[in-house]
Amino acid sequence: MKTSITHANLETDDGKEANRILRNCVHCGFCNATCPTYQLTGDELDGPRGRIYLIKQVLEGRQPSRLTQTHLDRCLTCRNCETTCPSGVDYGHLVDIGRKLVSTQNRRTITDSFKRLAVRKLFLTRPLFNTTIAIAQSIRALLPAAIKQKIPAKPQPLLHWPDTEHERKIILLPGCVQPALQPNIDRATAIVLDRLGIQALRIPQAGCCGGVSHHLDAYDEAHGYIKNNIDNWWPYIENNQVEAIISTATGCAVTIKEYGRMLAEDDAYQSRAARVSELCKDLSEYVAEQPIPQGAVSTSAGKVAFHPPCTLQHGQQIRGKVESILQASGKQLVAFQESHLCCGSAGTYSILQKTMAEQLRDRKLQHIESAQPDVIVTANIGCLLHLQSGTRIPVRHWIELLV
Ligand code: SF4
Ligand code: SF4
Numbered sequence: 001m002k003t004s005i006t007h008a009n010l011e012t013d014d015g016k017e018a019n020r021i022l023r024n025c026v027h028c029g030f031c032n033a034t035c036p037t038y039q040l041t042g043d044e045l046d047g048p049r050g051r052i053y054l055i056k057q058v059l060e061g062r063q064p065s066r067l068t069q070t071h072l073d074r075c076l077t078c079r080n081c082e083t084t085c086p087s088g089v090d091y092g093h094l095v096d097i098g099r100k101l102v103s104t105q106n107r108r109t110i111t112d113s114f115k116r117l118a119v120r121k122l123f124l125t126r127p128l129f130n131t132t133i134a135i136a137q138s139i140r141a142l143l144p145a146a147i148k149q150k151i152p153a154k155p156q157p158l159l160h161w162p163d164t165e166h167e168r169k170i171i172l173l174p175g176c177v178q179p180a181l182q183p184n185i186d187r188a189t190a191i192v193l194d195r196l197g198i199q200a201l202r203i204p205q206a207g208c209c210g211g212v213s214h215h216l217d218a219y220d221e222a223h224g225y226i227k228n229n230i231d232n233w234w235p236y237i238e239n240n241q242v243e244a245i246i247s248t249a250t251g252c253a254v255t256i257k258e259y260g261r262m263l264a265e266d267d268a269y270q271s272r273a274a275r276v277s278e279l280c281k282d283l284s285e286y287v288a289e290q291p292i293p294q295g296a297v298s299t300s301a302g303k304v305a306f307h308p309p310c311t312l313q314h315g316q317q318i319r320g321k322v323e324s325i326l327q328a329s330g331k332q333l334v335a336f337q338e339s340h341l342c343c344g345s346a347g348t349y350s351i352l353q354k355t356m357a358e359q360l361r362d363r364k365l366q367h368i369e370s371a372q373p374d375v376i377v378t379a380n381i382g383c384l385l386h387l388q389s390g391t392r393i394p395v396r397h398w399i400e401l402l403v
Contacts, residue, residue, distance in 0.1 A: 001025045001052075005059045013265060014097045015059060021094045022056055024087050025049075031081035031091070036342045036360055037074050045071045048081035048091055055098030064102045072099050074356065076349055077215065078310035078342040083317070092315070093261075096214075103217040116216045119348050123176050123212050124225075130180045149389035152181055159187040159403065162194035170286070171233055172200040173247040173256070176208040178381045185248050185381070185397040189283060192402050195293040201242065205232040209252040210262075215347050223266075226259055230272050237275060245280045248399060250380045251347060254315035256280040282312065283399060284321040284379060292328050293402060301401050302374030304331045307364070307387065309380040310342045322379060322398050329402055334371040338364070345386035361390045369393065377401060 003022050009015035031048040032038045038047030045054065051071060058064045072095065079092045122129055136143065136151045143151070170193065172186055179186070190200040206229045213222035236242045247253040260274035306322055313319050323333055344350060344360030365387065368376055377398040378384050388395040
């Protein structure tokens with residue numbers, strides 16, 4: 001694609017990078033075929049090719065309108081288009097640059113800004129989030145259906161975190177919302193790893209991976225979370241005490257793998273950020289390298305449908321590992337149509353773009369339910385809660401089936 005990016009934009013690192021990415025695009029439009037939002041609206045500007053044009057125009061000096069921002073906001077950042085693109089266009093990175101540029105040139109409405117701020121504060125202030133969830137669970141029956149669907153019925157009875165120390169250790173990222181909503185996911189992970197002779201370390205000072213702030217235009221805040229994690233993990237890394245950094249949420253894993261790129265211009269953090277990204281592994285990637293853990297083989301789960309999150313299959317380009325682990329442990333997997341498409345969760349998308357998120361969820365569930373599974377499993381807390389809000393079939397994290 002020919003570009004005429006302004007000199008001012010070409011002088012920035014983001015502008016140079018965007019120019020490089022844009023030049024790979026041959027505007028063939030193949031990517032539209034697998035774009036969930038294009039499939040819903042049929043509007044070219046709700047597909048990757050249209051969004052690429054919008055970003056190009058802004059880089060070339062055109063003032064972005066509110067509509068430009070709306071079309072970029074409607075993108076799920078599912079990166080399905082990257083998987084489909086025959087020219088290797090790095091759309092995910094381009095849309096990040098485009099959103100950042102548009103957010104500096106186009107002020108959001110007060111309502112929109114408030115909503116985004118409220119979501120960030122709620123998700124990222126652990127005591128506030130924990131208290132809100134506890135109150136919501138106690139009055140769940142009185143809540144409007146739309147909110148009730150998102151709140152797990154009652155706190156789960158907690159699995160026991162293993163006490164055994166092992167020479168092999170990994171760092172387990174707790175994330176922001178998962179400990180309050182589904183604390184057994186990390187506990188199940190620690191139990192499975194313990195059976196493999198690996199100790200999962202919790203570093204309480206580490207927190208959100210930075211993804212929530214990054215996707216809500218709060219870039220300095222995102223860098224603050226990232227640097228805090230690096231600072232708190234570094235003593236374990238520099239002393240070679242841990243062999244990996246693991247997240248049980250694919251959305252966090254994909255963000256940590258980007259730390260090196262996100263802090264590439266920061267002299268103080270650049271090399272440590274790159275090392276952290278190198279050490280980060282998705283849970284499925286790590287478990288697939290180990291033998292099947294003792295006690296995991298059983299067929300008791302019945303028919304299992306695995307929904308692969310976009311941050312696993314497109315963001316990290318990891319496919320088939322969860323399925324192999326589950327099959328090797330005796331689970332009966334069922335296939336369903338359109339497993340490559342986003343379920344509509346996409347981080348905070350299901351809150352900020354509710355209508356499209358629910359349309360995508362219902363379409364996904366229709367396909368899954370037609371395979372008649374007894375349980376649906378996934379690999380990301382956001383997908384788990386979003387899917388559970390639309391079905392009576394239990395939705396769980398896949399690692400919980402191995403305990
Ligand atoms: S991003 Fe890729 S698939 Fe989409 S229009 Fe450009 S070259 Fe074609
Ligand atoms: S990231 Fe997903 S929603 Fe966004 S343009 Fe690509 S395929 Fe469409």
